[in-house]
Amino acid sequence: MPKGYLALVLHAHLPFVRHPEYDEFLEEDWLYEAITETYIPLINMMDGLLHDGVDFRLTMSMTPPLCSMLRDPLLQERYLANLDKLIELSVKEIKRTENDAHFREVAWFYHHRLNNCREVFADKYHRDLVSAFRKFQDAGKLEIITCGATHGFLPLMAEYPEAIRAQIMIARDHYRECFGRDPRGIWLPECAYVPGIEKFLREAEIRWFIVDTHGVMFADHRPRNGVYAPIFTPSGPAAFARDLESSRQVWSSKEGYPGDVYYRDFYRDIGYDLDFEYIKPYIQSNGWRKFTGLKYHRITGKSDWKEPYLPQVAKQRTAEHAGHFMFNREKQIEHLAAHLTVPPVVLSPYDAELYGHWWFEGPDFLNDLLRKVAYDQDVFKTITPAEYLEKHPTQQVTTPSASSWGAEGYWNVWLDGSNAWIYPHLHVAAQRMTELARQFRDCYGLTDRAMKQAARELLLAQSSDWAFIMKTGTMVPYAVKRTKDHLLRFNRLYEQIKSNRIDEPFLANCEWRDNIFPNINWRYYI
Amino acid sequence: MAKEPKKTATKKKSLLTRAATKLKKTIRGKKLANGGKAAKAPTKKRQPILPTAKTAKGKKIVPAAKDPVISVSAEDFDASQTAKFALETPAAAHKKAPKQKVPEYENLGELPEAYGTKKLYLTARDPHWLYAYWDLTPDQIGQAERQSHDGKVFLQVYSANGERLQQIHISPWTREWYIGANRPDQTFYAEVGYYRHDGKFEAVTRSASVTAPRVGLSWRTEARFATIPFKFSFRELAEIIRDHALPNEEVAETLARLQTTDFPLPFEIGALRHLSNESHRALLDYINGDITRRIRMGSDEITEIFRRRKDSAQPVGLDLAELSSMMGSSPSSPFGASFGAERGFRAHINAELIIYGGTEPNAKVRVDGKEIQLNGNGDFHYHFNYKDGKYHIPIEFTSPDGKEARSVLLSFLRLTDKVGEIKDTPQAPRSEPLGKVG
Numbered sequence A: 001m002p003k004g005y006l007a008l009v010l011h012a013h014l015p016f017v018r019h020p021e022y023d024e025f026l027e028e029d030w031l032y033e034a035i036t037e038t039y040i041p042l043i044n045m046m047d048g049l050l051h052d053g054v055d056f057r058l059t060m061s062m063t064p065p066l067c068s069m070l071r072d073p074l075l076q077e078r079y080l081a082n083l084d085k086l087i088e089l090s091v092k093e094i095k096r097t098e099n100d101a102h103f104r105e106v107a108w109f110y111h112h113r114l115n116n117c118r119e120v121f122a123d124k125y126h127r128d129l130v131s132a133f134r135k136f137q138d139a140g141k142l143e144i145i146t147c148g149a150t151h152g153f154l155p156l157m158a159e160y161p162e163a164i165r166a167q168i169m170i171a172r173d174h175y176r177e178c179f180g181r182d183p184r185g186i187w188l189p190e191c192a193y194v195p196g197i198e199k200f201l202r203e204a205e206i207r208w209f210i211v212d213t214h215g216v217m218f219a220d221h222r223p224r225n226g227v228y229a230p231i232f233t234p235s236g237p238a239a240f241a242r243d244l245e246s247s248r249q250v251w252s253s254k255e256g257y258p259g260d261v262y263y264r265d266f267y268r269d270i271g272y273d274l275d276f277e278y279i280k281p282y283i284q285s286n287g288w289r290k291f292t293g294l295k296y297h298r299i300t301g302k303s304d305w306k307e308p309y310l311p312q313v314a315k316q317r318t319a320e321h322a323g324h325f326m327f328n329r330e331k332q333i334e335h336l337a338a339h340l341t342v343p344p345v346v347l348s349p350y351d352a353e354l355y356g357h358w359w360f361e362g363p364d365f366l367n368d369l370l371r372k373v374a375y376d377q378d379v380f381k382t383i384t385p386a387e388y389l390e391k392h393p394t395q396q397v398t399t400p401s402a403s404s405w406g407a408e409g410y411w412n413v414w415l416d417g418s419n420a421w422i423y424p425h426l427h428v429a430a431q432r433m434t435e436l437a438r439q440f441r442d443c444y445g446l447t448d449r450a451m452k453q454a455a456r457e458l459l460l461a462q463s464s465d466w467a468f469i470m471k472t473g474t475m476v477p478y479a480v481k482r483t484k485d486h487l488l489r490f491n492r493l494y495e496q497i498k499s500n501r502i503d504e505p506f507l508a509n510c511e512w513r514d515n516i517f518p519n520i521n522w523r524y525y526i
Numbered sequence B: 001m002a003k004e005p006k007k008t009a010t011k012k013k014s015l016l017t018r019a020a021t022k023l024k025k026t027i028r029g030k031k032l033a034n035g036g037k038a039a040k041a042p043t044k045k046r047q048p049i050l051p052t053a054k055t056a057k058g059k060k061i062v063p064a065a066k067d068p069v070i071s072v073s074a075e076d077f078d079a080s081q082t083a084k085f086a087l088e089t090p091a092a093a094h095k096k097a098p099k100q101k102v103p104e105y106e107n108l109g110e111l112p113e114a115y116g117t118k119k120l121y122l123t124a125r126d127p128h129w130l131y132a133y134w135d136l137t138p139d140q141i142g143q144a145e146r147q148s149h150d151g152k153v154f155l156q157v158y159s160a161n162g163e164r165l166q167q168i169h170i171s172p173w174t175r176e177w178y179i180g181a182n183r184p185d186q187t188f189y190a191e192v193g194y195y196r197h198d199g200k201f202e203a204v205t206r207s208a209s210v211t212a213p214r215v216g217l218s219w220r221t222e223a224r225f226a227t228i229p230f231k232f233s234f235r236e237l238a239e240i241i242r243d244h245a246l247p248n249e250e251v252a253e254t255l256a257r258l259q260t261t262d263f264p265l266p267f268e269i270g271a272l273r274h275l276s277n278e279s280h281r282a283l284l285d286y287i288n289g290d291i292t293r294r295i296r297m298g299s300d301e302i303t304e305i306f307r308r309r310k311d312s313a314q315p316v317g318l319d320l321a322e323l324s325s326m327m328g329s330s331p332s333s334p335f336g337a338s339f340g341a342e343r344g345f346r347a348h349i350n351a352e353l354i355i356y357g358g359t360e361p362n363a364k365v366r367v368d369g370k371e372i373q374l375n376g377n378g379d380f381h382y383h384f385n386y387k388d389g390k391y392h393i394p395i396e397f398t399s400p401d402g403k404e405a406r407s408v409l410l411s412f413l414r415l416t417d418k419v420g421e422i423k424d425t426p427q428a429p430r431s432e433p434l435g436k437v438g
Helices: A024-049 A062-068 A073-096 A103-126 A130-138 A163-178 A197-203 A212-216 A245-251 A277-284 A312-338 A364-373 A384-390 A422-439 A445-461 A464-472 A475-497 A504-513 B015-027 B079-085 B138-147 B232-241 B251-258 B275-298 B300-311 B320-326
Strands: A004-012 A058-064 A142-147 A184-185 A206-210 A238-242 A346-349 A380-382 A394-396 B120-124 B130-134 B154-158 B164-170 B176-180 B187-195 B202-205 B226-229 B352-358 B365-366 B377-386 B389-398 B407-413
Touching: A004 A024, A004 A312, A004 A384, A024 A062, A024 A073, A024 A103, A024 A130, A024 A364, A058 A184, A062 A073, A062 A130, A062 A163, A073 A103, A073 A277, A103 A312, A103 B120, A130 A142, A130 B320, A142 A163, A163 A197, A163 A422, A163 A445, A206 A384, A212 A238, A212 B164, A238 A346, A238 A384, A238 B377, A245 A346, A312 A346, A312 A380, A312 B251, A312 B275, A364 A380, A394 B202, A422 A445, A422 A464, A422 A475, A422 B120, A445 A475, A445 A504, A464 A475, A475 A504, B079 B187, B120 B187, B130 B154, B130 B187, B138 B154, B138 B187, B138 B202, B154 B202, B226 B251, B232 B251, B251 B407, B352 B389
Parallel strands: A004 A058, A004 A346, A004 A380, A058 A142, A142 A184, A184 A206, A206 A238
Antiparallel strands: A394 B226, B120 B130, B130 B176, B154 B164, B154 B187, B187 B202, B352 B377, B365 B389, B389 B407
16 A cells, blocks of 8 residues: 555647748747657657556646647648658768767667657557557556646636636547547646636536645645645635645756756757758758757756767666655655645646656656656555545545746736736637627528637637747747737637628638637637 | 836836846846847857768868857756747747748738727736736727816726725826735725816726735635545536535535535545644645745745755855846856957946844744744844845744744845846955855
8 A cells, every 4th residue: 555646747738830821930840849859758658668567657738739739730741741851860960970989879869769750650650649648548547638728828817707618618628539538637727726717627527637836735724734635626626736846856957857967958959050051951941040959968067068968878867866756755755644644645747848858868767767666666656636536535625726837826927018918909809709609609601610710719819828938038029929910810800700791711711720629619608 | 036027006117127128038048049140159168069070071060150159058947937948949030031922811910009998907916916907098098087187097906995005197008007015815906097076086997806815824724525526527416416505605515514414425425534733733844945935936946045055054045146147147157148249348236135133032033934043142143145136035933932923024126237248247256155144
C-alpha cells in the first residue's frame, strides 16, 4: 500500500497557427519544433514503457487548438516537408563534421533522431499523433484532459457567462471527436480560476481541474489537508493544487535540472552559427536566419564558451536527476503522510513543451523517473487525478480562491499595459455573439455557416496566448495582428449577419483560413 | 517581480510608466531578437563557432560577420515565463519578404477606438489592484462634461457599502485606469459620471461588483466533507438529491449536508475523519513559507532566492542583486547589455533600505513569512540592497503568549529608465554586507 501519490501533469498546448494563405510561415515552426522535440519523444517514451510492461500513470492536457493542428492535413504535409529538409541537412552535417570526433557523433545523433521522427510520424502513426496519445489513454496509462476551446482566459470573461460556457462545451465536444469519450478533467487555461467557473464544468461532467497552490490554500473555508488532497467545489468538480516544491525542481532556471552544464544549450543553433551560403536552404526563404533544431553545444557554464554536446553524458545526468527527484518525493510524501487523514497526492504540473523543446533531455528524465518510481521504491505511486478521486471520493467541500499560475498568481500577466487594450473588443464581440445566437437561433444555410465562422473567430481572438506574447515582448506584432484579424473578421461577419448581406467569398476565405472546429455548435452562446 | 502598474491613480504617463515599459522590455531579454539587425560584435571574446570543418566545396565555415550573434547562457532564462514561446526566433524575422504577394482579405482595416456601448468594466486583477475600462466615445464623454457643473467627468470607485474610495478625473481620451485599492477580500463597484449643478453625482454608467481575492488563509476553519462517488455523473447525483436541495444550494453542498443525516443514498459514505489541529499546524508550517512568498513576491524565482539563502544559513534578506541579474541588467547577462558599442555615459544610483524595529525580547517576529532572531533587548535591524523591482515585505509580531498580533506591510518600487543602448558603467565597489546588520 503506497503512502501517497505523485500526479505528473503535462500541459500540451500551442495556439492555433495555420496560414494556408502563405507558402511558408515562420510561426508554424512552433508546431513543427514541438512535434520533433516534445510530442514524438513523449510518444516514444510511452511506447517504450508499454512495451516493457512498466506500470505508470501520466496526465496530459491536449488543448483543442493543438489537437486541431495535429489532425490538420495541411500542417501534417508541411511538417513532413520540414522534417525532410532537416534530414537532408543532417546528412550534409555528417559530411561536414566527419573529421571532428565530437561533432561527428552529435551529427549522427541528430540524423538518427530525425529519421526516427519520420518513421513514427509517417509510418507508425500515419501522420495522426492524436491517435498515438489516444492509444496510451485507452491502455489506461495516460489520462488526457481538455482545456478551454482556444485557451481563453476565463476569469476575464466572467461578465459573459455564455462565452465561458462556449469555451468549455466546445472543448468538450472537440475532445469527443478526438478521443471518443468525455473528458474527465480540464486544464483551465493558465490555471485561471474564479469562483463560479465550476458550474460550467459540472454541466460538461468534468470532474476535476487544477489551480495554483494558493488557489486551494486560500480556499474559503480553510482546507484541512492543505494542498495535498483535492477539495470539492460546491458544484462538485474537484480542485487539485500545484505542488510548489516539485514544480521548482524542474521549472527553475537556476537550480532546476534543465540548467545542468551537461544538458544541451538551447540557443546555439547552426541556423545562426553557420555560414550563410551553407545554411541558406534551411532557413527562411527570405534569407532570415532561424532555429533549425540542430544544436551542438552543451550549457557548459555561464560564459559564452560552450563545450560540445555529449549525448551519452547527458543521458547519465537525466538518470541522476530522476533519482534525485524521486528521492525528494519519497521524503516529501513520507512527511506528509504522517499528518494527513488521506494519502497525500503531490501534483506537479508543467508545460509539456518544457520537456524536449526547452529542456532537450526532459523526456529522458521523465522516462527514467517513471521507470524508477515503478521499480526502485514503494513509498508512492504515480496516479492520475481521476483515479485518485475514484479511490478517495470523500473530501472537503470548500471554494478555491481566485488565482492563476502566472507571475504574481493572479491576472497581471494577461491584463497589463501591454495587452489590456484587447478586452473592450473581446467583450463587445462576446456580447455580440450572444446577441446573434439569440436572434438567429433557428437559422440555416449560409447564415448558419456565417454563425459558425463568427464563433470560430471570436474563440480564436480569445486565446490567452496573444495577451501573453504581448506581455513577454517577443513576436508582439504577430500576436497583435492575430487578435485584430480575428476581431475584424468577427465584426464584419456580425454586420453581415445582422443586415442579412453575407458576402459568401469573404466567408469562404475565413473558413479556409480559420478552419478550427468544423462541427462547432454556436448555440452554446444562446 | 517587476510587474508594475502601468498607470496609477496618481501618476499617469510619468517617468515611471516609461521606465516600467522599458524595464519590461529588458526583463525577458528581448534584445535577443534584436530585429535581425547586424548587431555590433560583443566586446567579449567569442569562441570559434564550430570546428574548422569544411563544406563540400572546401570552404571554411565561419560565422558571417554581419549575422546577429545569439548566445545565451541557459541558466538565465525564466522558464516559467517563457517556456511556451521558447519556440521563438527574432521578432522582425517573421516579416514576409516584400516580393510575396498579399493574400486576399488580408487587410481588413482597423478596430474602432470605441464602440460607445457605455459599458464600465471593473475587475480585480490581483488582491491589491483594480482595473477599469469604459467604452465611451470622446463624444459621449464630451456630452457628460457639458452637462456637468464643472466640466469634468470622473471615475469613482466605491466599496460595497457605498463609501467612495477613489475619484479620478478622466479626459475624453482616457479609456482605462489601474486603481490601487489595497483592500484584499473586499467588494467594489465603480461609476463614471459627473456632478450636476445641484451637487449630486450623476452616473453615466456603473460597473458590476467585483471582489478582490483574499491574501492568506481563510479564518473559517470548520470543515465539511462530502463523498462524491466517481461512478455517478453529476446529473445522476443531482437527480438523487433533487427534492432535498435547499434554495441556492449546489450539489456538493447538498450531499455534504445530507451525509450528516440518515438520508439514504445509493452509495457508501466515507468516514469523515478530521485532521487534528497539531497536524493541521504542522502542514501549514510546511506550506506557509512557500505560499506567502509565491503571492507576495510573485515569482518562483524569488522563492528560490529565499530558499537558497535559507539553505546556506544566511539571514533572510532580499538579495536584490540576484533578482536584478534575472531581469537582465547584470553585465554578464547576454540580454541587452552586451550589445552595442561602449559609450562613456556614466550614471548610477544605489539605494539601500534599512528596516528596524523592536518588541518584547520573547515575542515572535516574522519578516516575509520567516521567523527571525531578535537581539537580547528585542530589537532587530535589517539592511537591504535595493535594485529595480516591486517588493512587498510583510512583518508580523506575535506577543509571547500568542494572544496578540500586529502586522505591517512594507511596499517598495524602484524603476530605471534607460534610453539608448546602455551598458553597465563602472562604479566604485558597493558597501557590504547585504542582509542582517548588527
